[in-house]
Amino acid sequence: MGGVNEELTAWVGRGLAASVRSFVIGLVFFVCGIALLVLSIVSISFIPLFGLGILLTPLVVVGVRALAGERRKLAGQWSGVEIPTPYRSRPPMEPFGLVGAWQRCRWMLGDPATWRDLLWLLSSPLTLALGILPAGLVGYGVEGILVMPAVLQFVDGYHYGPGWLIDIPFEGFVAIPQGVLILALGLAVAPALLRLHDVLTKQLLGPTRQAMLDQRVRVLTRTRAETVDAQAAELRRIERDLHDGAQARLVSLGMSLGLAEDLVTRDPVAAQKLLAEARDASDRALSELRDLVRGIHPPVLAERGLDGAVRALALTLPIPVEVDIELGGRPQAPVESAGYFAVAEALANVVKHSHATRAWVLVRHDGRSLGMTVSDNGVGGADPAGGTGLRGMERRLAAFDGTVAVSSPPGGPTVVTVELPCELSSPKTLPSSGTG
Structure with missing residues (x-):
């Protein structure tokens, strides 16, 4: 019995959380979206008319992207719908002045993702509808269960929903089972509607297939250049280590052996000392070569x-x-x-x-x-x-x-x-x- 109660509590909690989140998304993003849409239209229209749009448009687009970024983040946190950022990388441009403002404006308006953001703002009424629907079902059901019987004690009549005037206690209590059904329906569909909303949002705020391919090409180009640079640096390190380490010791080893060859008949003691030094030099050179090989690809790894x-x-x-x-x-x-x-x-x-x-x-x-x-x-x-x-x-x-x-x-x-x-x-x- 306890397990059933826990599952029911968890189900109700998920439904309530999804309905509240849908309502927040619907209301907040509708209000902010409409405001930014109006500002976007005005600022873009000012570009040919007064030129002020060159300064205003980048600022407005930054706000639009911030709002869209917050929506992407909430989609991932609340529904698990990951929406990658689709914007093109910022090209080199002047930091200040009219030239820099024009470059920023051209870069932002030349990015297809900017226009998809504006299309998303245009769909704000749909955002409001999908956001209010689950919250409305839950609230309507709660009203039928809790509010209606209490209201009938103080007023002569109560409008419960469209076209239903309740003016006798019996009708008020009949609303209770209806409220239970509507509440259950709202709790059941709220998570699905929230996820549907996020999936639809991804179609506008996520990168297109072409944008993903372009981004992938840019990443591969960058990583290939970095890999080539890293390999070149590694080759220079190996060359430096060989030149300064093993190669120098091998040259010294050859010289010691040559001197020992000259002294072997005239001064055997000195020759023996040079041979001992040569043996030590060969051991150090071998150790350095082994360290170098381990730095390239350790034998134990293979x-x-x-x-x-x-x-x-x-x-x-x-x-x-x-x-x-x-x-x-x-x-x-x-x-x-x-x-x-x-x-x-x-x-x-x-x-x-x-x-x-x-x-x-x-x-x-x-x-x-x-x-x-x-x-x-x-x-x-x-x-x-x-x-x-x-x-x-x-x-x-x-x-x-x-x-x-x-x-x-x-x-x-x-x-x-x-x-x-x-x-x-x-x-x-x-x-x-x-x-x-």
């Missing part, structure tokens, strides 16, 4: 996959790192490498900046994307805009449509979450989890 590589990395850190990895297979090699270096960069930041005494790594695959979370108990305050590590991570992962989210309030904890769309192959028999 041999043991992301699971083994992250665990091996955790063992090398000066603080305890708890590693929990559960994967049904292996991502493709480029994605696996990108994921490994993202975890490595996040852990490096933990050691360098967080003053943490403990860190955690969680890796999961949900069937569509690889999710990796690195957290610590440090002091917090990490800012992607304040350093090159997290920004570099974002640029590298953008080439794979990956995302990086950082939560690091002052005082901690810091949580870095990485999402990489990918599929897995070579499923394993058993998942693994534990401590590194």
